[in-house]
Amino acid sequence: GQQLNQSPQSMFIQEGEDVSMNCTSSSIFNTWLWYKQDPGEGPVLLIALYKAGELTSNGRLTAQFGITRKDSFLNISASIPSDVGIYFCAGRPFGGSQGNLIFGKGTKLSVKP
């Protein structure tokens, strides 16, 4: 089935650092979404992208829908402690059903000791 490759799997940040993560697919996607999930909670939508090349910001977060429609990235600028959590990319493949979002395995953001 469809899979999304999300990288890195985990990363450590120091407050104030910029963070970058990405998601790639072997096939074309119509939609890219980025979610953040805290332990024991459901994913919270951060940014939704609907057109190839689209660049969207939400506060310190910026995400882009790749031109090839096979990738997306999420950047977090000037990270703060509450950015810690797991970030998931998700998308709907071209030709996919209306219901079925495919999720990556997540990027876990932790604070450097």
Add this chain to the structure above:
Amino acid sequence: DTGVSQDPRHKITKRGQNVTFRCDPISEHNRLYWYRQTLGQGPEFLTYFQNEAQLEKSRLLSDRFSAERPKGSFSTLEIQRTEQGDSAMYLCASTRTAYLTDTQYFGPGTRLTVL
């Protein structure tokens, strides 16, 4: 807008028992989705409803699983004869059929532990 709610938040059961979870979507959202998430993985699609009609079911949804949305509002997910492999977080999401329908909003989830 009170968000998607799920009940219970946690459920511990013994193998072989039946369990039922409830999801209340955001009001005016006519699409409702169920996902399952295991540790270290992203959510995996199980099934979705548009109003009261169940439009798609994943192969992950075995015969022991059944979902309903009788009046097109809240939904229930029942697992019969639970197995240890059913232990997971069960997530519900909703959206409104319109332009840009892929923006799914998730509830807090129900954590199921099967002993």
